[in-house]
Structures are given as structure tokens and as C-alpha cells.
Amino acid sequence: MAHSPRKGSPARWAAVVLPPLCLGGLMAWTAGVFSPAAISPSHFMQRFQKAGALDRGFRRAHAKGMCATGWFDPTPEGRALSRSGIFKGEHLPVMGRFSLAPPLPYLPDNPAAARSLAMQIRSSTGDDWRMALVDAPLQVMRDIADAFAFFKTARLDPATNKPDPAAIRAYAAQRPWLKTAFEQAKSHKQASDLTNDTYNSLDSFILTDEAGKKTPVRWAAVAQEPFSPAEGSSANDKNYLFKRLVQTLDQRPLRWDIVATIAREGDPINDPSQPWDEADQKVTVGTVTFTKAYSEDESPCGPMVFDPTILPDGISTSDDPLLALRSSVYMKSYATRSAEHKTPSMVTPGDITHPTLTPDGKGQ
Amino acid sequence: MSFPQNTGHAAPFPRLSILLHWVMAALIIVMLFVGLFMAHNSTVHYASLFTLHRTVGFLLLLLVIVRLINRFTNHTPPLPNDLPAPMKLAAHLSHILLYGFMLALPLVGWAMLSAGGYPITLWGGCHIPSLMGFHPHLWGELRCLHSLLAYGLILLILAHIGAALLHGIIRRDGIMGSMLGR
Ligand code: HEM
Ligand code: HEM
Ligand code: HEM
Numbered sequence: 001m002a003h004s005p006r007k008g009s010p011a012r013w014a015a016v017v018l019p020p021l022c023l024g025g026l027m028a029w030t031a032g033v034f035s036p037a038a039i040s041p042s043h044f045m046q047r048f049q050k051a052g053a054l055d056r057g058f059r060r061a062h063a064k065g066m067c068a069t070g071w072f073d074p075t076p077e078g079r080a081l082s083r084s085g086i087f088k089g090e091h092l093p094v095m096g097r098f099s100l101a102p103p104l105p106y107l108p109d110n111p112a113a114a115r116s117l118a119m120q121i122r123s124s125t126g127d128d129w130r131m132a133l134v135d136a137p138l139q140v141m142r143d144i145a146d147a148f149a150f151f152k153t154a155r156l157d158p159a160t161n162k163p164d165p166a167a168i169r170a171y172a173a174q175r176p177w178l179k180t181a182f183e184q185a186k187s188h189k190q191a192s193d194l195t196n197d198t199y200n201s202l203d204s205f206i207l208t209d210e211a212g213k214k215t216p217v218r219w220a221a222v223a224q225e226p227f228s229p230a231e232g233s234s235a236n237d238k239n240y241l242f243k244r245l246v247q248t249l250d251q252r253p254l255r256w257d258i259v260a261t262i263a264r265e266g267d268p269i270n271d272p273s274q275p276w277d278e279a280d281q282k283v284t285v286g287t288v289t290f291t292k293a294y295s296e297d298e299s300p301c302g303p304m305v306f307d308p309t310i311l312p313d314g315i316s317t318s319d320d321p322l323l324a325l326r327s328s329v330y331m332k333s334y335a336t337r338s339a340e341h342k343t344p345s346m347v348t349p350g351d352i353t354h355p356t357l358t359p360d361g362k363g364q
Numbered sequence: 365m366s367f368p369q370n371t372g373h374a375a376p377f378p379r380l381s382i383l384l385h386w387v388m389a390a391l392i393i394v395m396l397f398v399g400l401f402m403a404h405n406s407t408v409h410y411a412s413l414f415t416l417h418r419t420v421g422f423l424l425l426l427l428v429i430v431r432l433i434n435r436f437t438n439h440t441p442p443l444p445n446d447l448p449a450p451m452k453l454a455a456h457l458s459h460i461l462l463y464g465f466m467l468a469l470p471l472v473g474w475a476m477l478s479a480g481g482y483p484i485t486l487w488g489g490c491h492i493p494s495l496m497g498f499h500p501h502l503w504g505e506l507r508c509l510h511s512l513l514a515y516g517l518i519l520l521i522l523a524h525i526g527a528a529l530l531h532g533i534i535r536r537d538g539i540m541g542s543m544l545g546r
Contacts, residue, residue, distance in 0.1 A: 008533065008534040012533050012534055013534070015529060015533050016526060016529040016530050016533050016534060017526065019525060019526075019529060020522040020523070020525045020526040020529075021522075023393075023521075023522060023525065024518070024522045026397075027396060027397065027400055027518055030397050030400040030401050030404070030405075031400040031401075031403075031404045032404040032405060038404075038405060038407075039405070039406045039407050040404050040405055040406050041403070041404070041406055042404070043406075044406065126483075126491075128483050144406060144407055148406075300498060303498075303500035303501075304481065304498075304500070305480070305481070305482075307482075309411065310482065310483060313489070317411065323411075324409070324410040324411045325406055325410065327410060327411065327414075328402065328406055328410045328414075329406065334480065334500075334503075335480075335503070335504055335507040335508070336504075337504075338480075338500045338501055338503050338504030338507075339501070339504030339505060339507070339508060340504075
């Protein structure tokens with residue numbers, strides 16, 4: 001025999017076995033195997049699960065929703081701020097999704113839940129602009145650690161099936177920097193409908209014009225419908241907000257101005273919990289017109305992800321830490337729900353064709 | 365070429381093969397760390413890591429194509445004659461699997477983002493065309509497959525490194541040297 005395997009000394013065997021073991025261990029550590037308390041997309045998923053999200057193909061947040069399609073028409077002012085193909089002047093298709101913010105896909109419509117609007121605008125040259133906006137005035141978290149703690153407070157108490165109000169109070173009390181955000185949330189006047197609500201990006205973005213000049217902005221989709229306040233839980237119908245949106249769209253198109261609030265010196269770009277100066281310039285960069293409603297079970301907006309970091313050239317993310325976080329957590333939610341078997345959404349195709357409200361004896 | 369009795373010598377790989385092997389080995393190990401970190405940790409630089417992951421992923425796809433062409437056109441030294449047949453088989457199978465995983469991972473990455481409707485932009489702003497239309501269910505499956513392939517590749521690489529060290533330190537049959545250019 002030329003050479004049968006030599007009996008190596010233990011030291012030699014260690015030199016064979018230890019390097020791959022160490023490398024494997026390091027990889028497991030990188031994947032968070034040894035740090036179960038770390039802030040990770042799957043731990044966010046667990047928190048959403050405890051807050052009532054269902055593993056039946058629904059988004060882990062903003063789970064109840066409905067789709068709408070229409071058009072975007074940019075303004076010359078938009079074109080002056082951003083070199084994006086979105087603002088070149090073309091009439092562009094928009095896909096939107098109206099939703100209630102909680103993780104509960106079967107939440108009955110009510111005036112207390114925050115509402116949201118997500119949109120995708122695409123140009124013929126391949127620009128893709130996604131937005132996910134809510135009707136809150138400021139974000140009640142300033143960074144990743146806040147976000148992780150915040151979603152813990154959304155846990156449903158098994159006794160009441162509602163979040164524990166003491167948890168959110170404690171969260172707010174421990175974070176003096178969120179004082180303004182909570183005050184503004186409290187004094188925020190909720191609109192009567194999805195149709196006359198205004199939706200905000202909260203996070204900031206950077207626009208770049210043809211000359212390379214950068215402008216930090218926050219977005220709002222401002223309803224052209226006149227505002228009227230929500231008065232209590234007037235309607236008996238569990239889908240009254242969505243059905244009233246469908247009824248209105250059956251009668252006339254609904255428009256939202258896309259308004260950029262331009263940061264001035266001193267406005268915090270990387271902190272969505274802080275207000276900007278009241279006197280900041282506001283520029284309407286375009287108008288979205290919705291014309292047609294769909295159930296999310298029969299429109300591509302249902303499965304779609306409205307990741308706010310999917311942006312065309314000419315619009316980019318700011319250094320707001322929550323934007324990158326959202327991108328990673330949305331991807332996790334999107335991947336998980338896309339591989340699940342989906343149960344029907346609460347706003348059904350039947351609600352779209354017959355948006356008749358359940359009568360509640362109050363003339364509704 | 366044969367080195368019948370003399371142990372500790374196997375014919376070296378051609379220079380290009382050696383260069384490709386080590387450059388790709390380093391990049392793949394970096395990619396595995398970047399992928400694992402960004403998918404399991406929400407705290408640090410997700411956007412930059414993800415851009416790096418896509419960019420190096422496509423670079424590796426190009427490199428593996430070059431490497432496969434080189435593998436079939438350039439000469440590959442045979443394994444030493446006295447290597448037991450089961451070990452030879454294991455070596456060949458594991459190398460085929462390594463090539464397969466190296467090719468499949470970036471392709472699945474590309475396909476899954478395409479199916480999910482994500483635009484694919486590389487570092488520097490280069491746009492990669494989409495491989496298909498919007499197929500959300502397929503996105504979900506492929507995203508899962510990308511992880512499974514990555515975990516499989518990790519196990520293969522750990523075994524591969526262990527085997528290389530076994531050849532280099534215990535058997536001292538020259539196989540390690542053949543990939544070090546000696
Ligand atoms: C400025 C703050 C935020 C705004 C304006 C916002 C808005 C939205 C909107 C409108 C949607 C629904 C999108 C749709 O209809 O598909 C959404 C989905 C979601 N949000 Fe947020 N969000 C914010 C912050 C966060 C944070 C900090 C997290 C957690 C880390 C988070 C987690 C999620 C998840 C998991 C989804 C579901 C994603 C999917 O499966 O597609 N959001 N968000
Ligand atoms: C970092 C530690 C590594 C060491 C010490 C190492 C060592 C070696 C050695 C000694 C060979 C020659 C085997 C022979 O003579 O047939 C080899 C071949 C090979 N290695 Fe690695 N390697 C490493 C990492 C990797 C990685 C990360 C990959 C890719 C995923 C890889 C893929 C391959 C392939 C495909 C071959 C077969 C080459 C061929 O026959 O065409 N190696 N490696
Ligand atoms: C040789 C090439 C590649 C390797 C070794 C690799 C490896 C990995 C690994 C280890 C993960 C983490 C999986 C997990 O633990 O769930 C991952 C995730 C991922 N990879 Fe790759 N990958 C490669 C190429 C690509 C390419 C070319 C793309 C896209 C164009 C891509 C897109 C992704 C995405 C989107 C994720 C998920 C990130 C997240 O969940 O936040 N990968 N990859």
C-alpha cells in the first residue's frame with residue numbers, strides 16, 4: 001500500500017475538524033441562532049402574530065384592505081423637483097390599496113382604527129414608485145428599537161382580545177422624545193371616510209432634479225373631497241368604510257393631490273416622530289385619480305408589496321432608519337404570506353358589485 | 365501524468381482554475397454571511413447589505429459561468445490513483461453539487477425578485493431585467509428555495525473544507541496542494 005490514511009494525532013484531527021465547525025458556528029451566530037431576543041424580521045412577525053395577524057395569506061399589518069385603480073398626472077412643479085420619469089408629464093396608471101392599519105384581516109370598520117393608502121405608480125420607461133401612507137400625523141417611533149418595542153404593545157390581551165392600554169401608556173411614558181407625536185395623535189381629527197382622509201408618508205425621502213440638486217421631502221396624499229369628521233360608530237355595517245368608498249367611486253372619480261412638504265434647515269430628516277416647521281413650503285407634484293374599485297382577492301394589488309424603498313431614479317430614501325427596517329420586514333411579511341393558502345378577504349368581490357350598506361335604523 | 369508511489373504530490377490545477385476557485389470561495393463565503401445577516405437582523409444597514417448581496421450575487425453568476433466553461437475546456441488533474449473509490453465518488457459528487465448550488469443560488473435570487481415584482485438594481489445603478497412577470501405565489505416558494513439552497517451550500521462547503529483539510533493534514537496526499545498551485 002502506498003499510503004493508507006495515516007493515524008493522525010489529535011492535534012491534526014482538531015486542525016481538520018475545528019475550522020469547518022467554527023465557520024459553521026459563526027454562520028449560525030450571524031443568522032441569530034444564539035440570540036433569540038435580537039431584533040429580526042421573524043421576531044417582528046411574532047409580534048404581529050400576537051397582535052392578531054393570521055397566517056392565512058394576509059399582510060402582517062394593514063391586513064384588511066381593498067384595491068382601486070386610476071391615474072396619476074404630474075405637475076410641472078413635480079418635474080422641477082425630481083428628474084424621475086414619473087414627472088415627465090405623462091398620464092400614468094396607478095394601482096392603490098386602501099386599508100385599516102391593524103394586523104387584523106377581519107376587523108370590522110370603525111372610526112378608531114388608523115387608515116392607510118398604498119400606491120404604485122409606473123411609467124412607460126419602467127419607473128416604479130411605491131408608497132405606503134397612513135392617516136396619522138406623526139410616527140410614534142423614531143428608530144428600530146422603538147418600532148420593536150411599539151409592536152410589542154399591540155399584543156392582544158387574551159382576556160379582552162384588545163391591546164392593553166397600559167402597555168402603550170408605558171411605552172409612551174418611557175419615551176419623552178415621542179411626546180409631540182402622541183399629543184398630535186390624540187388631537188388628530190379622524191375623517192368620516194376613506195374618501196376624504198389624508199394619508200402621510202411620515203418617513204422622509206430625497207428628490208433629485210436634473211441638475212443633481214437634492215430636496216428632502218415628506219409626502220402626503222391630500223383628499224380633494226371636503227373633510228368631514230367621523231362621528232362615533234354610526235354605521236352598523238362591518239365594511240361601511242370600504243362600501244362607502246365603492247359607492248362613491250361608482251358615482252364619480254376620487255382625487256388626491258400628492259403633496260411634497262419641503263424640509264427647511266433644522267427639520268429632522270431622519271426622524272419621522274418629529275414635526276417639521278408649520279411654515280414649510282408645500283408643493284403639489286401631481287394628482288392621483290381613482291376610478292374603479294376591486295376586492296383585493298381579484299386584483300394584483302392584493303398580493304403586491306408596497307415597499308416604500310422601491311423608488312424610481314430621482315426619488316431616493318433618506319437616512320431615516322425606519323425605511324430600511326420597513327423594507328426588510330415587508331419582505332418577510334410578503335414572502336411568508338405569499339407561500340400561504342389565502343382565505344377570502346373581508347371586502348369581497350360581492351361587496352364591490354353590491355356595495356349596499358346593512359341598514360342600522362338610523363337612515364343609513 | 366501519474367505519481368504512482370510518491371505521496372504528497374497530485375498534479376496542480378491550472379492557474380486560472382486556482383484563481384477562480386479562491387476568488388469565488390472568498391466571495392461565496394462573504395455572500396453567505398451577508399445573506400444570513402440581512403435576513404435575520406433588522407438593525408444594521410439593511411439597504412446597503414442588500415445592494416451588496418445583489419451585486420456580488422450577479423458577479424458570482426458571471427464567474428460561475430466562466431468557471432464552468434473553464435472546467436470543460438481547460439484540463440483538470442485527476443484525483444490520485446490510490447484514493448479509495450468511495451472517496452473519489454464522494455469527491456466528484458460533492459464537486460458537481462457545489463457547482464450546481466453555485467449556479468442555482470444567484471439564478472433563484474434573480475428569479476424570485478422578478479416573480480415578486482421587485483425591481484433589481486445593482487450597486488452603481490445598473491438595472492437587471494426581470495426574468496418573468498408578477499407571480500406572487502412563485503415568489504413565496506422561490507424565496508424559501510433560496511434559503512434552502514443557501515443552507516445546503518453551507519453544509520456542502522463545511523464538508524468540503526473538512527475534506528480538503530483531511531487531505532492536506534491527515535492523508536497528505538497532495539490534493540490540497542493541487543488547489544494551492546503546488
Ligand atoms: C412611517 C411609517 C409607516 C407607514 C406610513 C406605514 C404604512 C404602511 C402601509 C400603508 C401598509 C399597507 C401596504 C399595503 O396596502 O400593502 C403597510 C404594511 C406593512 N407595514 Fe407599515 N408603515 C410604517 C411603518 C412600519 C414599521 C416601522 C413596520 C415594522 C417594522 C411596519 C410593518 C408593516 C408590515 C409588516 C406591513 C405588511 C407588508 C406586506 O406584507 O406587504 N410598518 N405599512
Ligand atoms: C475555504 C476553504 C476551501 C478549501 C480549503 C478548498 C479546497 C479545495 C481543494 C483542495 C480542491 C481540490 C480538489 C481536487 O483535487 O479535486 C477544491 C476543489 C473544489 N472546490 Fe474548494 N475549497 C474551499 C472552498 C470552496 C468553496 C467556498 C467552494 C464553492 C462553493 C469550493 C468549490 C470547489 C469546487 C467546485 C471544486 C472542484 C474543482 C473541480 O474539480 O472542478 N471550494 N477545493
Ligand atoms: C451565490 C450567490 C448567492 C448566495 C450565496 C446567497 C446567499 C443568501 C443567503 C445565505 C441568504 C439568507 C437566507 C436565509 O437565511 O433566509 C440570502 C437571502 C437573500 N438573497 Fe441571496 N444569495 C446569492 C445570490 C442572490 C442574488 C443574485 C439575489 C438577487 C438578485 C439574492 C437575493 C436574496 C434575497 C432577496 C434574500 C432575502 C433577504 C431578506 O430576507 O431580507 N441572492 N441569500
